[in-house]
Structure formats: structure tokens, C-alpha cells
Amino acid sequence: MKKIVVLGAGYAGLQTVHRLQKLVRGKAQITLVDKNDYHYEATELHEVASGTQPALKITYPLADVLDPAVTTFVQAEVVKVDQAKKQVELRDRAALAYDYCVLALGFVSETFGIKGAKENALEMTNIKQALAIYDHIMEAMRKYKKTKDKKYLQLIVCGAGFTGIELAGALAEGRATYAKEAGVAPKEVKITVIEAATRLLPMFSEKLATYGVKLVESLDVTLLCGAKIMEVAPEKVIYEKDGQNESLNAATIIWTTGVSGSPVVNASNLKERRGRVVVTKHLTDPDDDELYLLGDVAAVMDETTERPYPTTAQIATQMANYAAKDLAERINTGHHLARPFTYHSKGTVASVGNTHGFGVVGKTEIKGYPASFVKKMIMNKSLYEIGGVKELLAKGRFDLYH
Numbered sequence: 001m002k003k004i005v006v007l008g009a010g011y012a013g014l015q016t017v018h019r020l021q022k023l024v025r026g027k028a029q030i031t032l033v034d035k036n037d038y039h040y041e042a043t044e045l046h047e048v049a050s051g052t053q054p055a056l057k058i059t060y061p062l063a064d065v066l067d068p069a070v071t072t073f074v075q076a077e078v079v080k081v082d083q084a085k086k087q088v089e090l091r092d093r094a095a096l097a098y099d100y101c102v103l104a105l106g107f108v109s110e111t112f113g114i115k116g117a118k119e120n121a122l123e124m125t126n127i128k129q130a131l132a133i134y135d136h137i138m139e140a141m142r143k144y145k146k147t148k149d150k151k152y153l154q155l156i157v158c159g160a161g162f163t164g165i166e167l168a169g170a171l172a173e174g175r176a177t178y179a180k181e182a183g184v185a186p187k188e189v190k191i192t193v194i195e196a197a198t199r200l201l202p203m204f205s206e207k208l209a210t211y212g213v214k215l216v217e218s219l220d221v222t223l224l225c226g227a228k229i230m231e232v233a234p235e236k237v238i239y240e241k242d243g244q245n246e247s248l249n250a251a252t253i254i255w256t257t258g259v260s261g262s263p264v265v266n267a268s269n270l271k272e273r274r275g276r277v278v279v280t281k282h283l284t285d286p287d288d289d290e291l292y293l294l295g296d297v298a299a300v301m302d303e304t305t306e307r308p309y310p311t312t313a314q315i316a317t318q319m320a321n322y323a324a325k326d327l328a329e330r331i332n333t334g335h336h337l338a339r340p341f342t343y344h345s346k347g348t349v350a351s352v353g354n355t356h357g358f359g360v361v362g363k364t365e366i367k368g369y370p371a372s373f374v375k376k377m378i379m380n381k382s383l384y385e386i387g388g389v390k391e392l393l394a395k396g397r398f399d400l401y402h
């Protein structure tokens with residue numbers, strides 16, 4: 001029996017296991033490792049951070065998906081992959097030996113070395129952090145009630161990429177709840193997004209990006225573009241705009257300027273850049289054919305643009321489907337699949353609040369309510385692929401707007 005160790009139960013890791021369980025039954029043993037005994041939908045973290053969705057709606061127990069006859073689950077923190085010894089080092093546990101390893105440990109926040117960002121801004125890369133953001137906002141509102149200091153009503157989002165825009169929309173939707181806690185009118189709660197670029201959302205046409213910006217602004221969110229963040233001090237963001245240093249005070253500062261791949265990639269001495277490895281056409285490490293890298297730790301080159309595809313849940317899931325088939329092929333025949341991995345985008349859609357959005361599906365630009373609907377359908381598809389109808393029903397996902 002071959003030993004397959006899958007690291008990470010996010011989109012890439014869990015989908016790999018879900019597929020593999022059926023393909024290698026009786027021929028391989030699978031071990032899945034994650035820090036948590038649940039899967040969370042990272043694409044919805046902004047909803048938990050803003051309090052517009054409970055954490056339970058975007059998480060489900062791994063036990064619901066795993067087949068104990070084929071897969072063993074180990075709850076532990078991965079420290080490093082030792083390729084020479086073909087084993088995975090875990091914190092406070094014995095190492096795990098493997099024949100094939102699938103590294104799918106996702107993303108962490110990238111501060112680009114900006115002073116004070118790590119210490120003074122809140123990150124939003126997992127459920128615990130998202131819940132901590134919501135608690136922090138509500139605590140700030142209670143502090144306002146006691147002190148009447150306006151900084152407690154200020155929320156700053158650093159970075160107006162996809163995540164920052166989605167978060168700003170969700171915070172706008174949560175505004176009435178925050179205001180109630182502070183005992184003020186909703187318009188007193190101020191939401192500002194600070195962004196260095198002047199042309200936002202470059203993945204969309206200028207017309208569609210402008211629509212998205214207007215949509216966010218219509219929710220009374222201030223978008224401060226062309227403002228380069230120089231430092232995050234305690235409860236203060238210092239930025240440069242038009243050659244001048246300026247600053248904004250806020251008790252809540254959330255960091256969404258970008259992500260890099262898991263630090264385990266660097267700790268494992270792989271040839272990486274920002275925690276990502278440019279993988280082979282079979283999604284393996286160029287220096288180690290027994291190590292697959294999937295999801296946000298991998299860079300897959302788009303041959304038309306000669307740049308890596310953006311890291312998304314969509315590409316992570318497609319990589320997982322391919323890797324599971326490729327692994328099964330190797331176990332059955334000793335060879336890789338003849339066809340290389342290719343990515344087919346179903347569309348890129350940003351949600352703004354619960355009922356609006358904008359994006360592109362195929363060559364068609366979509367806006368407003370239809371975009372929000374499409375986004376929910378794309379995300380439901382991944383939940384369906386991994387969890388099946390049971391999870392969709394359990395999460396109330398057929399009732400899309402509650």
C-alpha cells in the first residue's frame with residue numbers, strides 16, 4: 001500500500017482527499033493533516049469578520065467528508081516537509097512518512113515589510129482571525145459608548161484588492177449592527193479603504209472596475225486611492241498621498257493588501273517566491289516529482305500572459321481534481337497522466353454585501369443582483385463537490401439570501 005500524505009484541508013487539500021478516496025481504495029492509505037478538525041470556506045471570511053454570517057455557516061466537520069476505511073485524519077500543525085527523508089515534520093508529534101505528499105497549506109497575510117502592519121493591524125486569513133475582527137469591532141463600539149472618542153467608530157481596510165472590496169461591502173452591511181452597539185446613527189460609523197493604486201481591480205475592464213468602485217461608494221464607504229501606506233502605528237495608519245504624509249486614526253485597522261503562500265514552503269527549502277513554487281505541468285515540485293503543490297502555495301503559469309494565474313479557490317479545486325487523478329494513475333500504472341493540467345475559469349465575481357456584486361463570466365460582464373447570484377452559485381459548486389448535497393442543505397445554501 002502506498003502512503004499519501006495530504007497537508008491542509010482547505011479547498012485544494014480536502015478536494016484532493018475527497019476524489020482520491022474513491023480512486024485509490026485498497027491501493028493506498030491517505031493521511032490528511034490540518035490544524036483544525038473542520039474545513040472553512042476562506043472565500044467567505046469577510047462575512048464572518050463583519051458579522052454578516054455566523055462562522056458555522058462557512059465551516060463543516062472534516063469527519064463528514066472523510067472515509068475512515070481509506071483516510072486517517074491527524075490534527076496537528078505542519079512544520080516542514082523533509083524531502084530527503086520523505087517525511088513530514090509536525091509540531092509536538094512524530095513525523096509522518098510518505099511515498100507521495102500533497103502540500104496544500106494555503107495562504108498567510110503579506111505585509112510587504114510595511115512597518116507596524118504585523119503588530120497593529122488585524123489579519124483575516126482564517127476563522128479565528130475573522131471572529132477576532134468581529135469581536136474587536138463590537139468591543140470598539142462599546143468603548144465609544146463609554147468614551148465618546150470617535151476613533152472607535154472608524155474602521156480602516158488596508159488594500160482595495162478583491163478581498164478589501166468584498167470586506168468593505170460586508171462591513172457596510174454590518175454597519176447598522178455596529179451603530180446599535182455604539183448607540184449612534186449608522187452614518188456615524190465610518191468605513192475607509194486605503195489603497196496605493198489609482199486603477200483598482202486590474203483583472204476587470206476599466207468600465208467594470210469603475211462600476212465596482214461606485215457600488216462600494218454608494219454604501220457610504222470612502223475609497224482613498226493613490227494613498228501609499230507607509231506605516232501602521234497603534235490605532236493609526238500613516239500614508240503618502242500626492243507627496244504628502246497624512247494619517248487617519250481608527251481603533252479597527254484590517255490588513256488585506258495581499259497574501260503569500262504558507263511559510264512551510266520556505267521552511268521546507270523549496271525554490272519559492274512569496275511562499276509559492278512554480279509547479280510542473282503535473283503540479284509537482286520541479287525538483288521532486290513525489291511532492292505535489294496545490295492551491296495558494298503553487299504558481300501555475302498562464303501561457304497566454306506568461307504570468308501565473310491569480311491564486312483562487314477555483315483554481316485550487318481544479319488543481320485538486322487533476323492531482324487526485326494523476327496520483328491514482330501513478331499508483332495504478334506507474335506513470336503520470338498523459339495530459340497536463342489546464343485551468344478553465346468559470347468566472348471572477350466580487351460580492352459587495354449580500355445582494356450585489358460585479359464580475360466576468362466567460363466574456364460577459366455581470367453586475368448587481370445577477371452577479372451576487374452567480375458568485376453564490378460558483379461557491380456553492382465547490383461546497384457541493386466536496387461536501388455533497390447534505391452540506392449545502394445543512395448550511396441553508398438553497399436559501400441563498402439569508
Ligand SMILES: Cc1cc2nc3c(=O)[nH]c(=O)nc-3n(C[C@H](O)[C@H](O)[C@H](O)COP(=O)(O)OP(=O)(O)OC[C@H]3O[C@@H](n4cnc5c(N)ncnc54)[C@H](O)[C@@H]3O)c2cc1C
Pocket residue numbers: 007008009010011012013033034035036039040041042043044045046076077078079104105106107124125163166262264294295296297311312313314315316349350
Ligand atoms: C475574503 C476572501 C475572499 C475570497 N474570495 C474568493 C472568490 O470569490 N473566489 C475565489 O476563487 N477565491 C477567493 N479567495 C481566495 C481563496 O480563498 C484562496 O485562493 C483559497 O482558499 C486557497 O485554497 P487552498 O486550499 O490553497 O488554501 P486554504 O483554503 O487556505 O486551506 C489551507 C488549509 O491549511 C490549513 N493549514 C494552514 N497552515 C497549516 C499548518 N502549518 N499546519 C496544519 N494545517 C495548516 C488551514 O487550516 C486550512 O484548512 C478569497 C480569499 C479571501 C481571504
